[in-house]
Amino acid sequence: MFLAIALRLRRSPFPKGECSNRTVRAKVHAMTLMDRARLASTKETETVASKERLDKELVRRGVANGRIVIPCNPIHAPEPCGIGEGLSVKVNVNLGTSKDHVSLEEELEKARIALRYGADAVMDLSTGGDIDAIRRAVLKEVNVPVGTVPIYQTGLRMARESAVVDMDEDDIFNGIELHAKDGVDFMTVHCGITKESVSWLRRSDRLTDVVSRGGAFLVAWILHNDRENPLYQSFDYLLEMARRYDFTLSLGDGLRPGCIHDATDAAQLQELFTLGTLVKRAREKGVQSMVEGPGHVPMHQIEANVRIEKSACDGAPFYVLGPLVTDIAPGYDHITAAIGGAIAAYHGADFLCYVTPSEHLSLPTPEDVKEGLIASKIAAHAADLAKGRGQRQDDAMAMARRDLDWERMFALAIDPEKARAYRSRGHNEDLDGCSMCGDVCAIKIVKEYLKKE
Numbered sequence: 131m132f133l134a135i136a137l138r139l140r141r142s143p144f145p146k147g148e149c150s151n152r153t154v155r156a157k158v159h160a161m162t163l164m165d166r167a168r169l170a171s172t173k174e175t176e177t178v179a180s181k182e183r184l185d186k187e188l189v190r191r192g193v194a195n196g197r198i199v200i201p202c203n204p205i206h207a208p209e210p211c212g213i214g215e216g217l218s219v220k221v222n223v224n225l226g227t228s229k230d231h232v233s234l235e236e237e238l239e240k241a242r243i244a245l246r247y248g249a250d251a252v253m254d255l256s257t258g259g260d261i262d263a264i265r266r267a268v269l270k271e272v273n274v275p276v277g278t279v280p281i282y283q284t285g286l287r288m289a290r291e292s293a294v295v296d297m298d299e300d301d302i303f304n305g306i307e308l309h310a311k312d313g314v315d316f317m318t319v320h321c322g323i324t325k326e327s328v329s330w331l332r333r334s335d336r337l338t339d340v341v342s343r344g345g346a347f348l349v350a351w352i353l354h355n356d357r358e359n360p361l362y363q364s365f366d367y368l369l370e371m372a373r374r375y376d377f378t379l380s381l382g383d384g385l386r387p388g389c390i391h392d393a394t395d396a397a398q399l400q401e402l403f404t405l406g407t408l409v410k411r412a413r414e415k416g417v418q419s420m421v422e423g424p425g426h427v428p429m430h431q432i433e434a435n436v437r438i439e440k441s442a443c444d445g446a447p448f449y450v451l452g453p454l455v456t457d458i459a460p461g462y463d464h465i466t467a468a469i470g471g472a473i474a475a476y477h478g479a480d481f482l483c484y485v486t487p488s489e490h491l492s493l494p495t496p497e498d499v500k501e502g503l504i505a506s507k508i509a510a511h512a513a514d515l516a517k518g519r520g521q522r523q524d525d526a527m528a529m530a531r532r533d534l535d536w537e538r539m540f541a542l543a544i545d546p547e548k549a550r551a552y553r554s555r556g557h558n559e560d561l562d563g564c565s566m567c568g569d570v571c572a573i574k575i576v577k578e579y580l581k582k583e
């Protein structure tokens with residue numbers, strides 16, 4: 131037994147087999163984007179500055195000090211998208227199959243919908259079918275940054291062979307390198323779940339202990355093996371791999387609260403403080419990182435959650451799932467999440483992970499993807515507006531409404547098809563206005579008598 135342990139400890143953390151493909155490694159830049167931004171403006175920082183109408187030095191500095199990330203694995207090389215301090219709020223769309231529902235064509239349709247309605251990034255969370263083929267097809271389909279959670283695939287494979295807790299370090303790191311080699315731009319890695327955070331979890335009075343899949347795998351692994359989380363223990367090795375492929379770490383919140391009762395408790399905050407130390411180590415190695423956040427949080431705690439993250443993680447971009455502001459609205463969680471997302475983004479969250487109406491209930495359909503994305507886009511835009519960005523579109527809509535210019539209104543609408551469909555309901559050709567007020571259209575009456583130039 132001791133021999134087996136010794137051999138295992140001596141085993142190189144570098145994966146063997148297909149992940150050590152030297153041809154692919156040769157394509158990878160010797161310097162990361164963060165390294166390059168520390169020296170001078172880069173193509174990526176300049177593109178982001180131009181899209182955001184910001185000074186290019188401001189974006190370069192943000193990437194250099196880690197307060198802005200531009201997830202961009204050179205193998206995929208998406209259109210650069212900046213996330214972080216001083217930039218507009220971005221929105222991510224999750225796609226992916228499940229064991230019970232596998233359709234590559236449907237996932238690609240979701241990806242196309244995500245692009246059509248303005249998703250800034252897409253995550254493939256597939257857990258069913260040929261996961262490698264689906265990820266590669268999504269990477270090929272979209273030109274926005276693509277994220278994944280590699281431990282899903284590793285854990286599921288192991289669960290089908292024996293048990294999740296039988297994964298070893300090589301399995302975990304091989305899974306990450308496989309995704310990196312395919313060109314994945316950012317990856318959720320649950321590095322902050324440690325023996326200590328599990329002990330906080332044990333002592334907590336949580337109602338829904340762990341709701342993150344990756345988090346659940348690692349909590350179970352730590353408890354079963356009585357060992358430290360390899361993603362925490364061998365974080366330097368993870369950084370080496372992130373440098374090699376220049377992917378961005380999305381430091382996962384495996385202990386995010388899964389209900390209002392559990393929000394902002396010690397287990398959640400202890401994990402967040404650990405992530406803050408890992409952000410510092412990533413920056414020292416020139417690796418971009420952002421921090422994931424809750425989850426389910428009541429409205430009055432959202433500002434504090436953002437402020438704590440910004441303080442504990444030295445301004446690292448904050449990527450929040452929702453947060454959902456109540457637990458009682460299954461079927462409407464795109465709304466509960468958009469309310470929380472707007473508040474979080476107003477207080478400084480940088481990146482919103484959309485939530486669909488099917489959250490907690492089923493795998494989303496393409497229509498659910500559209501509904502969830504639009505709800506998150508509204509939240510992001512409302513926060514941008516409150517911070518002084520993007521009002522030109524609102525002003526243009528106001529003018530189109532004043533002029534009863536319906537085509538212009540549709541063109542400016544976040545969802546033109548829905549706006550057009552609602553307008554046509556009960557429409558009377560004799561009305562300039564709409565069927566809401568009929569022939570007593572306030573806009574028309576006041577225009578006639580006020581006679582403003």
Ligand code: SF4
Binds near residue numbers: 565566567568574
């Ligand atoms: S009818 Fe009423 S709701 Fe419709 S455009 Fe005129 S004022 Fe607006």
